[in-house]
Amino acid sequence: MVQSVHRAVRVLRELATAGPRLGVTELAERIGVAKPTVHALLRTLESEGLVRQDRETGKYLLGPGLLQLGNAYLDTQELRTRSVTWADALASRTGEAVWVAVLADDHVLVVHHAFRPEGAVQILEVGATIPWHTCALGKAIVAFLPEERQAALLGGELPRLTGRSVADPAALAEQLEQVRGIGYALEDQESALGDAGIASPVFDRSGEVVGAIGVVGPVEHVLTDETARRKHAVAVREVARNLSRELGAGRGTAWSEA
Known part of the structure; x- marks a missing residue:
């Protein structure tokens, strides 16, 4: 198991089940890793459109890229x-x-x-x-x-x-x-x-x-x-x-x- 991928998936699942908006500190506590690690994961996921940051609160939400993946799954x-x-x-x-x-x-x-x-x-x-x-x-x-x-x-x-x-x-x-x-x-x-x-x-x-x-x-x-x-x-x-x-x-x- 690739640890970084596993952690990224856990971030997405937390946003899906405990969201819709969670901050870096909240996510770090939920998945049990350091805040800098969560911040790096979020930045990577954001660059791929899988999460997005609310500019008013600074918290993170699921991104539109997940919808594209979901539609692709349904199509296949x-x-x-x-x-x-x-x-x-x-x-x-x-x-x-x-x-x-x-x-x-x-x-x-x-x-x-x-x-x-x-x-x-x-x-x-x-x-x-x-x-x-x-x-x-x-x-x-x-x-x-x-x-x-x-x-x-x-x-x-x-x-x-x-x-x-x-x-x-x-x-x-x-x-x-x-x-x-x-x-x-x-x-x-x-x-x-x-x-x-x-x-x-x-x-x-x-x-x-x-x-x-x-x-x-x-x-x-x-x-x-x-x-x-x-x-x-x-x-x-x-x-x-x-x-x-x-x-x-x-x-x-x-x-x-x-």
Whole structure:
């Protein structure tokens, strides 16, 4: 591991999670290095457009160069590219918003968002990150990871975002087992009160889970109405299977057996 690169990444992560504005002293304390070292890191990152300095306060923020890198990542994300048509079709079929996500450490990262068909104001959620255990997308992915990776995630930090978030590893393990049996995961106001989700895993040509696709909407639309919930679940799982086929997954993969 190259120490200077590791420290630069830690600076960026602190600005992303603890910011939006942090000074040299604050960053030095957070990452545990001397102020001159942090100042040198910031100057280098600033020269590359990855951070910028607020001229009024002297504190640092994330820079526009990160957006370029993020867009480049999305442009090369095959799951996102392949999912656009399927997500639009699922949104039309269910009348709800559709998210496509991948696992990034212990969070899911939304890489595509198809708006629900109705014309109400909606916020684009591409780039949003959510703790894996608080959303259907995360549970759908983690349920099909290798056992050792599942164990590591279950043994890691499990923050509560709402009073309905499930943070008990044993309870989550039971949910993951259920997901493997039925082929889709549920979320009931676990990341945001009033919202619910249904998601299914997506597999690639290697047979490994690469992400998930699902509907997200008001709990009364997605879960409370039993008939609607079943229709949404069937639609989500069907689209996930078709998307997996497009990514090259064979009929012997886990999704075809669920």
